[in-house]
Amino acid sequence: MTLFRLAVRPPSSNTFSPSCLCVAAFVAVTALLGASTQAQQPGLEPTRAAHAMVVTIHHDASDAGVEILKQGGNAVDAAVAVxxxxxxxxPFAGNIGGGGFMLIRDRHGRTHFLDYREKAPAGASRDMYLDAKGNVIPGMSLVGYKASGVPGSVAGLTYAQKHYGKLSLAQDMAPAIRLASEGYVLSVAEARALESKNLTRFPSSARIFQRDGNFYKEGDTFKQPELAETLRRIAKDPTDFYKGAMAKQIADFEKAGGGLITAEDLAAYQVKERKPIKGRYHGYDIVTAPPPSSGGIVLVEILNILSGFDLPRIGADRSAAQVHIITEAFRRAYMDRGDYLGDPDFNTLPLKQMANEKYAAAWRSSIDPVKPTPSASLVRPADFMPPPPQAASVKESTQTTHFSIVDKDGTAVSSTYTLNGGFGSGVTIEGLGFLMNNEMDDFTSKVGVPNVYGLIQSSANAIAPGKRPLSAMTPTIITTRGHWFRRGKLAYVMGTPGGSTIITTVANDIISAIDNGLNIQQVADAPRFHHQYLPDRLDLEKKFPVPPAEELKAMGYTINRLAVADEKNPGVWGDSELIEVDLKTGELLGGHDSRRDFGKAAGY
Structure with a gap:
């Protein structure tokens, strides 16, 4: 067994405080350093482009973005096209019936964050998913008409085009209209996904996506004429979706099915421009998602805790020694996530306290260098945070999608959007051809009842009319360190789907790139690990190497190596779609997550 010393970075103005000194005094006496799992795979090379780059989960969507960039559109135009x-x-997660977030950094270095998250309908109520005895009705917030929030994607994408794009909406939407009308060829994975029982439940969904039981096969061309016509109507007049004939069509269909979304709900929907969360980490500036995403502030808290450690000296990428320290930062930040976060329009959130570097240093000093801290015994540092509100559960699905774009002028877009569950609520709007979200499941259904993912969340996320549910989506842009007299240079564009694992995946992507020196394709493909405070276990992707997993178990972690008992299950989560800028040459490097073989990084 190899000995190692817990490496702590020297003091600096933004990453260290006196309480960090007690960490430096620890000398670890157990655990092997392990070997970097990715550094030993030299064949993992990024896609390279001189001018612009688009990275998405689907090759046709990546091509659509590049097509718009070559026509003279900027990164926002390409994002709208994608x-x-x-x-x-x-359709598993891409949508016009859902919502999401878009982070923009323009060519002048100015940042903008668009919140087009779904909202609870006016008819929603705190206990709407409980039975007469006060128990949660299984599936009611997941499947069917009552599971949907007011969709924001159309508003968000068209708002982005109007305020920050260069081309017309019709130009930006042309590739999507063409793909819907002419069709696209299905891979085996895509064809199998369309056999979802979630779609079979509803006649319109079964007709469009499953040919009423004559399931699509690999190589089939999937055409969607109803969706093509809907997209043409949006391109001609996007207000039709929220205040015109289309809005009435949606509302009438929802009412007929027992849903809550009305024409008034649609007319009242608004995109929110919010101030991004900002932080610093080892020579870089981090720009990321603010609430109602929990992702950005929790990411910054994680990185603040880790900023006092010299992770490469502790161990190699994905070594047990390094994973231990990172996991303990995850544990502490997720405790705060669960206790405090919700929709900022309805709650006062302690964001400054969570981002406080002295608070991070206090958390850092509580990390044992050789063994995990049981979540049940974790004590929050005193005198930093207000008393937490009453605890409650939050549901959060893993079926989301992310894309990253950089144009020839250096404008960057990092965007994550979702239907929530795979194929959302399963309901397709008759005559319009698009699926509706099941985003209401992201709210707290009942105080004090852990959900299927075990996430614990404050009552700040309780259902209320007009409220936006808490999310973990974490679109992130990273630059070199800026100063008051000049902005930093664009360095990375990052993000992933993955529900509660989004934040830890983005954090690990940042650590692998900045601390451990992996190239951006190796970063995208690196084995994933996750800890969310409760349940108190360390989740490992099935491809995570066994030796460090065994070492972590020996340290005292409860290990959950996902899907290891079922080798037919891929046992993966997330889908990192990443861009790195070579700071010396300006070359763009794209990393598409190889877990999804129908996506790609594309550029010119």
Whole structure:
């Protein structure tokens, strides 16, 4: 067994405080350093482009983005093209019936964050998913008409085009309309996904996506004429979706099925421009998602805790020694996530306290260098945070999608959007051809009842009319360190789907790139690990190497190596779609997550 010393970075103005000194005094006496799992795979090379780059989960959507960039559009135009194209070619999560976030950094270095998250209908109520005895009705918030929030994707994408794009909406939407009308060829994975029982439940969904039981096969061309016509109507007049004939069509269909979304709900929907969360980490500036995403502030808290450690000296990428320290940062930040976060329009959130570097240093000093801290015994550092509100559960699905774009002028877009569950609520709007979200499941259904993912969340996320549910989506842009007299240079564009694992995946992507020196393709493909405070276990992707997993178990972790008992299950989560800028040459490097073989990084 190899000995190692817990490496702590020297003091600096933004990453260290006196309480960090007690960490430096620890000398670890157990655990092997292990070997970097990715550094030993030299064949993992990024896609390279001189001018612009688009990275998405679907090759047709990536091509749509590049097509718009070559026509003179900027990264926002390309993002609009990708967003609408994914609604066609990736109905599992791409959507016009859902919502999400878009982070923009323009060529001048100014940042903008668009919140087009779904909202609870006016008819929603705190206990709407409980029976007469106060128990949660299984599936009611997941499947069917009552599971949907007011969709925001159309508003968000068209708002982005109007305020930050260069081309017309019709130009940006042309690739999506073409893909819907002419069709696209299905891979084996895509064809199998369309056999979802979630779609079979509803006649319109079964007709469009499953040919009423004559399931699509690999190599088939999937055409969606109803969706193509809907997209044409949006391109001609996007207000039709929220205040016109289309809005009435949606509302009438929802009412007929017992749903809550009305024409008034649609007319009242608004995109929110919010101030991004900002942080610093080892020479870089981090720009990321603010609430109602929990992702950005929890990411910054994690990185603040880790900023006092010299992770490469502790161990190699994915070594047990390094994973231990990172996991303990995850544990502490997720405790705060569960206790405090919700919709900022309805709650006062302690964001400054969570981002406080002295608070991070206090957390850092509580990390034992040789063994995990049981979550049940974890004590929050005193005198930093207000008393937490009453605890409650939150549901959060893993079926989301992310894309990253950089144009020839250096404008960057990091965008994550979702239907929530795979194929959302399963309900397709008759005559319009698009699936509705099941985003109401992201709210707290009942105080004090852990959900299927075990996530614990404050009552700040309780259902209320007009409220936006808490999310973990974490679109992130990273630059070199800026100063008051000049902005930093674009360095990375990052993000992933994955429900509660989104934040830890983005954190690990940042650590692998900045601390451990992996190239951006190796970063995208690196084995994943996750800890969310409760349940108190360390989740490992099935491809995570066994030796460090065994070492972590020996340290005292409860290990959950996902799907290891079922080798037919891929046992993966997330889908990192990443871009790195070579700071010396300006070359763009794309990393598409190889877990999804129908996506790609594309550029010119």
């Amino acid at each position: 967003g609408f194209s994914l609604a066609v070619v990736y």
